Amino acid sequence: MHDFVQPLGHGIYAIDTGFQRPQFDAAYLMVEAGRAAFIDTGTNHAVPRLLAALGDLGLSPEAVDWVIPTHVHLDHAGGVGQLMQSLPQARLVVHPRGLRHLIDPTALYMGAKAVYGEAEMQRSYGRLVPVPAERSQASSDGETLHLAGRPLLLLDTPGHARHHHCIWDAHSRGCFTGDTFGLSYREFDTPQGAWALPTSTPVQFEPEALRASMDRLLALQPTQMFLTHYSRVGGSVAEVQRLGQLLREQIDEMVALAHAAPFGASPERHAFLKTGLEAIYLPRLHAHGCTQSLVAQLGLLEMDIELNAQGLGVYLDKRAAAA
Structure with missing residues (x-):
């Protein structure tokens, strides 16, 4: 095989x-x-x-x-x-x-x-x-x-x-x-x-x-x-439920991060969201016992941090347009 x-x-x-x-x-x-x-x-x-x-x-x-x-x-x-x-x-x-x-x-x-x-x-x-x-x-x-x-x-x-x-x-x-x-x-x-x-x-x-x-x-x-x-x-x-709780907590943190971001689409908002996502993920990985360097962890998460920040920006823009 x-x-x-x-x-x-x-x-x-x-x-x-x-x-x-x-x-x-x-x-x-x-x-x-x-x-x-x-x-x-x-x-x-x-x-x-x-x-x-x-x-x-x-x-x-x-x-x-x-x-x-x-x-x-x-x-x-x-x-x-x-x-x-x-x-x-x-x-x-x-x-x-x-x-x-x-x-x-x-x-x-x-x-x-x-x-x-x-x-x-x-x-x-x-x-x-x-x-x-x-x-x-x-x-x-x-x-x-x-x-x-x-x-x-x-x-x-x-x-x-x-x-x-x-x-x-x-x-x-x-x-x-x-x-x-x-x-x-x-x-x-x-x-x-x-x-x-x-x-x-x-x-x-x-x-x-x-x-x-x-x-x-x-x-x-x-x-x-x-x-x-x-x-x-x-x-x-039990393991699946643990992961589900981990995901729920992070969704809540991501939404809170988005609502704390500078108003309006801008490079500054995007940078704020990316930095905030790093601050959500890296401490959790440390608590999980990950032993890679921070550089290695960020390398593995680089694409997701970029795309998740973009997605949070779109989420904010849609909410603003609907208000």
């Missing part, structure tokens, strides 16, 4: 997509009675790894029944169209707010290009491939899909993005959470367990909705959470 494929039990495999750095972005392959589903795909550049994972397990592309991105941000769904071209039997299931963006990804691509530029789009994501409408369907809240009889419950989970759903797998007592249950990098694991932080990536961070979505997942009493960034956390109901 390739070293980028990690067996997690219960027929679930995490695939390191290779996006940005090792152990940053995962896609999942679920196998049941010879049938398969992908949950999140990474970018176009991940597709060879996803197909190689099938080969590692002796499965043909025809064995895949479902491709289920948790939401349409490109690190989760950028490779959907290209992957579907190699999976003749698979159907796409995506949140209804994201469906049109995968059938016609023009707006999705142009929006990201406006942020990153054409060169970075090609380097990190590649050209997005549309999915035929006849092979695509929107999820509905509370809907159950079946993989060779194995039920997969789809739950609408806004807060990180309005086009986000999570997948509850009763067989493993685990949730595939995309970005709803935050980010947890394996470099921050200590004898105390995993550490996690919320993501307020622009442009649809809604803290009240995110708290409600997390509570909905935790009410299922999961023993593990399958995060896109990165891989499985938990191991017991």
